[in-house]
Structures are given as C-alpha cells and as structure tokens.
Amino acid sequence: MTTTTAPRPTANRRAWTMLALGVAAQAAGTLVVSAPALLIPSLHAHGMPLPAAGLLAAAPTFGMVLTLIAWGAITDRFGERAVIAGGLVLTTLAVAAAWAAAGDTVLLGLAFLAAGMTSASTNAASGRVVVGWFPKERRGLAMGIRQMSQPLGVTLAAVTVPQLAETAGVRASLVLPVVLCAVLALLCAVGIANPPRPSRETAAAEQVANPYRSGGFLWRIHAVSVLLVVPQFTLSTYGLVWLVGLGWPTGAAGLLVGGAQFVGAIGRILVGAWSDRVASRVGPLRIVALSAAVVMGVLALVDATHLAAGAVFLVVATSVTVADNGLAYTSVAEAAGPFWSGRALGAQNTGQFIAASAVGPGVGALVAGLGFAASFSIVAVLPLLALPLVPRSDRSHD
Missing domain, CATH: 1.20.1250.20 (MFS general substrate transporter like domains)
Structure with a gap:
C-alpha cells in the first residue's frame, strides 16, 4: 500500500481563511450560549420567577459541559469540516426550536440545553482547525486571534438580544442567532478544509497512543x-x-x-x-x-x-x-x-x-x-x- 506524509502547514492565505471561518463559527456559538442570560430581564418582567430565569440562562453552559469531549472525539474521527458545519446546522435547529417554544418555560429550557450541546461542536473543532493549518511558529498568534471569538460573540449578543427582547419579544431576539448559525453552517461547509495530517496507517505509534x-x-x-x-x-x-x-x-x-x-x-x-x-x-x-x-x-x-x-x-x-x-x-x-x-x-x-x-x-x-x-x-x-x-x-x- 502506498503511504504519504502530510506536508508541514504554512501560514498562507488558505490558513487565514480557515482562521476567519473558525472565529466566525465560534462567535456564533458564543452568541447562542450568551443569549439566554441576556433574556433574564425580559423573562422576569413578563412574570417568570428569577430562579427559573437563571436556570434557563445556565442551560446552554450545562449542555456544553455534557458534550464537549464527545464533539472532540467526533472531530478526531471525522474531521473539523463535518463537525463545525454539521454542528452549526444542529445549533440552528435547536435555536429555531427555542423560538417556537418561547411561550413554554420547560420546552424553552430544553431547547436552550440542546443549543448548548450542539454549539459545543465549534469549540474544539475551530481550535483544532487553526492548529492544523498554521505552523508551530505562527500558532500562538493565530490562536490568540481565534480567542477573540468569545468577546465578539458576547458583544454581539449584548447589543442585540436585550433590546430586541424588550421591544419585540423573546422570539425576535432569537432570529439573529438562527440566521447567523444557518449562514455560517453553509459558509463553513463550503469554505473549511480539513488540515493536512498523517494517515492513521502511517502515523507513528507515539502519535496514535493516548497522550494522557x-x-x-x-x-x-x-x-x-x-x-x-x-x-x-x-x-x-x-x-x-x-x-x-x-x-x-x-x-x-x-x-x-x-x-x-x-x-x-x-x-x-x-x-x-x-x-x-x-x-x-x-x-x-x-x-x-x-x-x-x-x-x-x-x-x-x-x-x-x-x-x-x-x-x-x-x-x-x-x-x-x-x-x-x-x-x-x-x-x-x-x-x-x-x-x-x-x-x-x-x-x-x-x-x-x-x-x-x-x-x-x-x-x-x-x-x-x-x-x-x-x-x-x-x-x-x-x-x-x-x-x-x-x-x-x-x-x-x-
């Protein structure tokens, strides 16, 4: 059987494109996870007890904790492109379910939980694609840029979600996360390429072995x-x-x-x-x-x-x-x-x-x-x- 060795990554235009898509995907996931906490004032003003609103706000984070390692394992097996694009599709569906369930506290909480579970896909996979496409001597800079996705997502949520919820209701505040996740799912499916890496058959035993x-x-x-x-x-x-x-x-x-x-x-x-x-x-x-x-x-x-x-x-x-x-x-x-x-x-x-x-x-x-x-x-x-x-x-x- 013919074997090949993956070329060493270089920080070319394609690598920067992967970084830009990774940052955007992670920012969209952060927007989804941040949105429920910013809905607390509106939910409370419409009669929801504060403890219940706080529980809704915590649901996405709890969902992420449940699935982060599993998404990482799927990324190791099937690659970054499938996980990021597929995860964003599932996140779109989960937030759409939250939009539909806006009048039911229990269903809304379950939808937010599902949104957290699905948006966790962008965490491990977007970081992994950056590491894969950038050479070691440029990864620190690239990963630092990638880490900007969190404040970008939080800021986007902060300037849109509370205002829309107050003026037009909870459903209106969830439209942007739905649209953004759907658009980025398409862009990532088209634009992201799995970084070059050794095949499993030719990888050294040290690489395949459990590093823990x-x-x-x-x-x-x-x-x-x-x-x-x-x-x-x-x-x-x-x-x-x-x-x-x-x-x-x-x-x-x-x-x-x-x-x-x-x-x-x-x-x-x-x-x-x-x-x-x-x-x-x-x-x-x-x-x-x-x-x-x-x-x-x-x-x-x-x-x-x-x-x-x-x-x-x-x-x-x-x-x-x-x-x-x-x-x-x-x-x-x-x-x-x-x-x-x-x-x-x-x-x-x-x-x-x-x-x-x-x-x-x-x-x-x-x-x-x-x-x-x-x-x-x-x-x-x-x-x-x-x-x-x-x-x-x-x-x-x-």
Missing part, C-alpha cells in the same frame, strides 16, 4: 487552566458589581467592563505572538499565572484602601487574567497530536466550564461574607497554586 498515558503534561495544563479561569470569571462576573460599589453608574460600569473584555482580547493576541517569538507556550504561561496573582492582589489593595483609578486597575487585571487561554489551548493541541487534540481540547474546555460555573455562587458567597478585598485576595492564591503545576518545557508532536 504517556506523561502528566496534559493533566497539568488542564489543572493550571482550571485554577486560572477562576480569576478571569471572578472579574467578568463581579467586575460590574465592584465598580458600582465604588460609585460608578451602572451604565458606565457596564461599558467599562465590556471595553475591558476587548482590551483583554487584544492582550490574548499579543501574548500569543510573544509565545511564537520565544518558541514556548509554558514559559509565557508561567509568567501570566504569576501576573494574575499580582493583579488580583492589587485589586484587593485598591478595594481595601479605596485608591483612586480603580477602573484602570480593573482593565489591567481583566487583560492579564484572560491572557492564559490561548497559550494553554495551543499547548494542549500541540501536545495531544493530530489524532487526540479534539478530545484533549474538549477536556480542556470542560474543566474550565465546570470551574467557571462555580465562580458565581462561590465568589458571591465570599463577597457577601467577607467583602471584595478579602475575596480578591483569596482568588489571588489560585494562580500561585498553578505556578508549580506549569510544566518546565513544552511538549509537541511537530
């Missing part, structure tokens, strides 16, 4: 990411509340928190480019972890001493605490290899989503009992715990 059994590298990166996601979600969840407590008007505080997310997105790109320049993911990851501990400690000091310019410190802290995402994501994909990266990235996201879901009630209880200064100080300990877990050197199949 050949060392603790992936487990350590997963653990580091779980610890580092807590400061990130602490600020995204309670940054607005903290600013209002400092005397900021709610509207202005919301604009600042949104702006901080975009500054953080730019920071992800810069950190990714930095990792390419130094040819290391774990080195910058270690520095980012230490920096996250420092900025959370500074925020605690700002709150305790009522220092001026608290907004500036919040923007800096937000930028630092999100900077690890692309580094860890790229590191996981490179270490897992072409036949395991989908599952590994699914596991990476699953751990982060589980930890993130605990931030709301956990940090909320800390703030209620101890105040923001003490809470920020406790959260600052977690990046310090992550430091010794960061591997000393990178691992890659390239």
Whole structure:
C-alpha cells in the first residue's frame, strides 16, 4: 500500500481563511450560549420567577459541559469540516426550536440545553482547525486571534438580544442567532478544509497512543487552566458589581467592563505572538499565572484602601487574567497530536466550564461574607497554586 506524509502547514492565505471561518463559527456559538442570560430581564418582567430565569440562562453552559469531549472525539474521527458545519446546522435547529417554544418555560429550557450541546461542536473543532493549518511558529498568534471569538460573540449578543427582547419579544431576539448559525453552517461547509495530517496507517505509534498515558503534561495544563479561569470569571462576573460599589453608574460600569473584555482580547493576541517569538507556550504561561496573582492582589489593595483609578486597575487585571487561554489551548493541541487534540481540547474546555460555573455562587458567597478585598485576595492564591503545576518545557508532536 502506498503511504504519504502530510506536508508541514504554512501560514498562507488558505490558513487565514480557515482562521476567519473558525472565529466566525465560534462567535456564533458564543452568541447562542450568551443569549439566554441576556433574556433574564425580559423573562422576569413578563412574570417568570428569577430562579427559573437563571436556570434557563445556565442551560446552554450545562449542555456544553455534557458534550464537549464527545464533539472532540467526533472531530478526531471525522474531521473539523463535518463537525463545525454539521454542528452549526444542529445549533440552528435547536435555536429555531427555542423560538417556537418561547411561550413554554420547560420546552424553552430544553431547547436552550440542546443549543448548548450542539454549539459545543465549534469549540474544539475551530481550535483544532487553526492548529492544523498554521505552523508551530505562527500558532500562538493565530490562536490568540481565534480567542477573540468569545468577546465578539458576547458583544454581539449584548447589543442585540436585550433590546430586541424588550421591544419585540423573546422570539425576535432569537432570529439573529438562527440566521447567523444557518449562514455560517453553509459558509463553513463550503469554505473549511480539513488540515493536512498523517494517515492513521502511517502515523507513528507515539502519535496514535493516548497522550494522557504517556506523561502528566496534559493533566497539568488542564489543572493550571482550571485554577486560572477562576480569576478571569471572578472579574467578568463581579467586575460590574465592584465598580458600582465604588460609585460608578451602572451604565458606565457596564461599558467599562465590556471595553475591558476587548482590551483583554487584544492582550490574548499579543501574548500569543510573544509565545511564537520565544518558541514556548509554558514559559509565557508561567509568567501570566504569576501576573494574575499580582493583579488580583492589587485589586484587593485598591478595594481595601479605596485608591483612586480603580477602573484602570480593573482593565489591567481583566487583560492579564484572560491572557492564559490561548497559550494553554495551543499547548494542549500541540501536545495531544493530530489524532487526540479534539478530545484533549474538549477536556480542556470542560474543566474550565465546570470551574467557571462555580465562580458565581462561590465568589458571591465570599463577597457577601467577607467583602471584595478579602475575596480578591483569596482568588489571588489560585494562580500561585498553578505556578508549580506549569510544566518546565513544552511538549509537541511537530
């Protein structure tokens, strides 16, 4: 039997096209997952109890946790194109079902759950297609750009969903997610190509073997990411509340928190480019972890001493605490290899989503009992715990 070896990827025009489609697909998935939380005011105003509205808001995230690893396994087996395009088709149908069930709380919740389960397809697959099409020396930058999909999706949801729900009802607010997912499903089906990789028959035994059994590298990166996601979600969840407590008007505080997310997105790109320049993911990851501990400690000091310019410190802290995402994501994909990266990235996201879901009630209880200064100080300990877990050197199949 004739065998071939996959060519080394180069960052050509086709690679950038794959990146653009991956970012768009992930942004659409983020829009879908973010929309239910932004419907809470409208649902509550129309008589839905707040706990029920909160449960609806959590349904997509819970659905993602259920299916992330499974979607990764399907990506490993059938490739990125089928998973991204097919997953977006299923997401379109799930959101359309939510549109149809807008008057029934139970059915609406089940539809949102299904939307989360299907939109998880874009998470592992879009990252995997970026890693596959870009050479190692450009992946940090590419993955940093790919990580902008989350703030893009959240922003798109924030500027459309609440306003449409208030003026025209819940169904009107779900039209854009349906249309966007449907259009991107078509574009991805036509435009995405699976990156070149070795055939299973000719792959080295090391590449095919389960990377979780050949060392603790992936487990350590997963653990580091779980610890580092807590400061990130602490600020995204309670940054607005903290600013209002400092005397900021709610509207202005919301604009600042949104702006901080975009500054953080730019920071992800810069950190990714930095990792390419130094040819290391774990080195910058270690520095980012230490920096996250420092900025959370500074925020605690700002709150305790009522220092001026608290907004500036919040923007800096937000930028630092999100900077690890692309580094860890790229590191996981490179270490897992072409036949395991989908599952590994699914596991990476699953751990982060589980930890993130605990931030709301956990940090909320800390703030209620101890105040923001003490809470920020406790959260600052977690990046310090992550430091010794960061591997000393990178691992890659390239």
